[in-house]
Amino acid sequence: MADTVVRIDNLVKRYKDLIALDHLTLEIKEGEVFGLLGPNGSGKTTTINCLLSLLAFDKGEIDIFGKKMTPTSYDIKREIGIIMQNVAVFDELTVYDNIDYFCGLYITDKEERKKCVEEAIRFVGLEDFTKFYPKKLSGGLLRRLNIACGIAHKPKLIILDEPTVAVDPQSRNRILEGIEELNRNGATIIYTSHYMEEVEQICTRIAIMDKGHKIAEGTKEELKKMIKNTETINVEVRDLTDDILAQVSGLPHVYSAVYNEGRLTVACSGGKHNLIRVLEVLQKHDMHIGRVYSELPTLNDVFLEITGKALRDKEE
Amino acid sequence: MFLHNFKYELLAQLRVRTFILWLLVFPIALGFFFKLTFIGIYEKDSVFNTIPAAVDTTEDDPTLRAVLDQMEKSDSPVIRVSYLSAEEADRKLKDDDVEGIIRSEGGVLKLTVAGLGMNETILKSFCDKYNSNAEIIRAAAASDPTKAGEISGMLMKDVNTVEDIKLVNGNTDYYTEYFYNLIAMVGLFGALIGLSVTIDNQANLSALGARKNCSPTPKSVSMSASLVSKFLIQSVCMVWCVSFQHFVLGINFGDHLLLVYLAAIFSGILGVSLGFMVGSIGRGGKDIKSSITTAVVMFSCFLSGLMVGNIKSLIGKFAPIVNEINPASVISDCFHCLNIYDSYDKFISKIITMAVMTFVFSFVGFIMTRRRKYASL
Numbered sequence: 001m002a003d004t005v006v007r008i009d010n011l012v013k014r015y016k017d018l019i020a021l022d023h024l025t026l027e028i029k030e031g032e033v034f035g036l037l038g039p040n041g042s043g044k045t046t047t048i049n050c051l052l053s054l055l056a057f058d059k060g061e062i063d064i065f066g067k068k069m070t071p072t073s074y075d076i077k078r079e080i081g082i083i084m085q086n087v088a089v090f091d092e093l094t095v096y097d098n099i100d101y102f103c104g105l106y107i108t109d110k111e112e113r114k115k116c117v118e119e120a121i122r123f124v125g126l127e128d129f130t131k132f133y134p135k136k137l138s139g140g141l142l143r144r145l146n147i148a149c150g151i152a153h154k155p156k157l158i159i160l161d162e163p164t165v166a167v168d169p170q171s172r173n174r175i176l177e178g179i180e181e182l183n184r185n186g187a188t189i190i191y192t193s194h195y196m197e198e199v200e201q202i203c204t205r206i207a208i209m210d211k212g213h214k215i216a217e218g219t220k221e222e223l224k225k226m227i228k229n230t231e232t233i234n235v236e237v238r239d240l241t242d243d244i245l246a247q248v249s250g251l252p253h254v255y256s257a258v259y260n261e262g263r264l265t266v267a268c269s270g271g272k273h274n275l276i277r278v279l280e281v282l283q284k285h286d287m288h289i290g291r292v293y294s295e296l297p298t299l300n301d302v303f304l305e306i307t308g309k310a311l312r313d314k315e316e
Numbered sequence: 317m318f319l320h321n322f323k324y325e326l327l328a329q330l331r332v333r334t335f336i337l338w339l340l341v342f343p344i345a346l347g348f349f350f351k352l353t354f355i356g357i358y359e360k361d362s363v364f365n366t367i368p369a370a371v372d373t374t375e376d377d378p379t380l381r382a383v384l385d386q387m388e389k390s391d392s393p394v395i396r397v398s399y400l401s402a403e404e405a406d407r408k409l410k411d412d413d414v415e416g417i418i419r420s421e422g423g424v425l426k427l428t429v430a431g432l433g434m435n436e437t438i439l440k441s442f443c444d445k446y447n448s449n450a451e452i453i454r455a456a457a458a459s460d461p462t463k464a465g466e467i468s469g470m471l472m473k474d475v476n477t478v479e480d481i482k483l484v485n486g487n488t489d490y491y492t493e494y495f496y497n498l499i500a501m502v503g504l505f506g507a508l509i510g511l512s513v514t515i516d517n518q519a520n521l522s523a524l525g526a527r528k529n530c531s532p533t534p535k536s537v538s539m540s541a542s543l544v545s546k547f548l549i550q551s552v553c554m555v556w557c558v559s560f561q562h563f564v565l566g567i568n569f570g571d572h573l574l575l576v577y578l579a580a581i582f583s584g585i586l587g588v589s590l591g592f593m594v595g596s597i598g599r600g601g602k603d604i605k606s607s608i609t610t611a612v613v614m615f616s617c618f619l620s621g622l623m624v625g626n627i628k629s630l631i632g633k634f635a636p637i638v639n640e641i642n643p644a645s646v647i648s649d650c651f652h653c654l655n656i657y658d659s660y661d662k663f664i665s666k667i668i669t670m671a672v673m674t675f676v677f678s679f680v681g682f683i684m685t686r687r688r689k690y691a692s693l
Contacts, residue, residue, distance in 0.1 A: 015692060052529075052530050054519045054526060054529055054530070054690060055690055055692070056690065071529070072534070074532035074533075074534065075532070077530060077531060077532040078532040080530065082527060082530045084523050084526060084527060086523040087523065088522075088523035088524050088526060088527040089524070090324070090328045090524065092327070092328040092329075092330075092331035092332055093324060093327060093328055093331075097324065097327065100324075101320075101324040102527065102531070104317075104320040104321075104324075105317075105320075105321075105528070105531035105532065105533040105538075106531060106532060106533075108317060108320070149527070150527075
């Protein structure tokens with residue numbers, strides 16, 4: 001069984017009357033890509049800041065690599081790479097100098113550091129921009145620089161706090177592929193995001209957070225099994241009568257059927273031939289059918305079913 | 317680790333164009349402004365000119381004529397006289413061609429002036445001295461005529477007392493004080509650079525600070541490297557400031573130029589450490605701390621009289637301790653000591669005070685920020 005890299009036990013953090021983290025408990029194993037998923041304000045970044053001993057908390061314990069984390073746990077910090085939500089680089093230093101500076105906070109040997117810096121530059125694809133100043137870089141390239149500064153020293157634990165905010169799709173894919181590669185190379189990853197697609201794509205285990213609580217935890221398959229929905233069928237159809245809608249609602253495994261603005265949405269729980277059965281009902285009444293598609297449940301459905309709201313309700 | 321941090325902090329700070337430009341351009345702009353403003357006044361008030369005066373020839377006084385002739389022979393005569401008739405002397409006085417009319421009435425000098433300026437005061441001082449000495453000579457002649465000539469020679473030589481005497485080797489003119497004050501202000505504005513040490517190293521003030529706090533480099537190391545790099549940059553700015561004033565604007569700092577450099581460097585370092593300490597105290601964001609630092613510097617300058625002349629003396633009368641601990645006062649006093657006193661004791665004591673204050677400010681800054689967890693980020 002893999003070793004525990006991070007253990008958060010009963011963590012409570014208050015901002016005056018607001019409870020930002022409410023008895024949060026997490027355990028992250030070596031080699032995992034652990035996702036912290038939740039809307040803005042759910043407590044993801046607060047968890048990371050407490051984990052890094054930047055933020056004082058009211059209650060609870062945090063162990064990293066089996067040792068208690070404090071502001072002076074330099075031996076633990078040496079093994080951690082952090083990629084902040086806000087780009088944290090010197091505007092006055094070039095791409096190369098920035099990476100060299102941050103790498104130098106961890107590695108003192110010049111030769112070793114040079115190798116690490118060059119590898120990091122190659123890893124994020126900034127070879128052609130080493131002499132550029134951050135202000136000359138696009139948003140995507142800047143994020144890549146931010147990542148390079150956090151991983152150049154080859155940490156065992158990498159924490160990425162919303163690293164793809166305001167990033168173009170090309171850079172986003174590159175970043176996500178890079179994270180998977182870092183994981184394949186042996187790093188344990190903690191990844192926070194409110195983009196469920198990203199979390200689904202790269203995370204091996206996920207904790208869903210809302211209002212400082214962990215509301216669910218497991219692999220994406222485990223999380224999806226927690227909810228009733230197994231399939232959502234969408235059919236574009238004109239002039240659907242209440243009688244036909246009632247017939248669809250009465251089909252086996254269908255627990256919800258809604259007709260709105262020319263689209264029939266049917267939610268099913270279990271069953272194997274739900275789509276065929278729905279189409280049979282519509283054909284029986286000679287309905288003109290447009291686009292038909294079936295969706296498997298997403299983490300958004302999980303969040304929606306548990307909290308009654310969509311994950312991006314609060315997204316700005 | 318320290319050198320690595322120091323190298324990049326220095327490199328980064330050198331590329332903060334706004335800061336550097338401000339520190340380099342501010343003394344140029346204000347120095348030029350002072351120079352342009354004071355150049356007319358300076359030449360009128362501060363440069364000592366020979367005073368034109370008229371001697372009424374209605375009653376001829378050979379002794380007076382001898383004394384005045386003797387005075388005019390010196391390299392920088394205090395008084396240049398014209399021997400005129402009473403009417404002509406009055407007309408010249410009315411036309412401002414002469415500052416006063418000297419009349420001898422029975423060996424006693426009488427002065428007629430049209431105003432109450434420094435020149436009139438000097439003329440009056442001359443007349444008073446002359447009358448006083450003439451009285452002594454007359455008395456001596458009455459008691460021992462053989463020594464009258466000797467006494468006369470001594471005392472008449474003494475009449476020529478109104479001359480430019482240098483008290484120290486510095487430059488005591490009033491307008492140079494403004495340039496000293498300018499140096500003091502540039503030094504104190506180093507507080508804004510000092511503030512950046514706090515901002516760049518505190519997790520609750522910048523993303524950069526947060527990232528540094530996550531690294532295994534102790535905060536004391538990264539902060540001290542940052543602080544030392546700022547000390548160095550501010551010192552270079554201070555050297556530039558003094559050099560510009562002395563070599564470009566031609567401000568005469570007397571024979572103590574090297575000590576002016578030393579005082580300027582200490583004042584810059586004190587300014588940086590002040591900003592570092594102010595930034596490290598209390599909560600609030602970057603903008604609030606920046607405003608507080610600027611306010612502290614301005615208030616310190618105000619209390620020291622860098623803005624309003626007599627505030628410092630008022631504070632010295634009612635709360636002298638404030639002048640002893642106010643950084644701007646300590647800095648301006650340091651220059652003042654250099655300017656006024658012949659001995660270096662006071663200057664050295666002010667330099668030591670600045671060094672102690674720098675140490676205390678830096679120490680407080682470190683204590684307030686090290687090993688800190690934040691309540692919010």
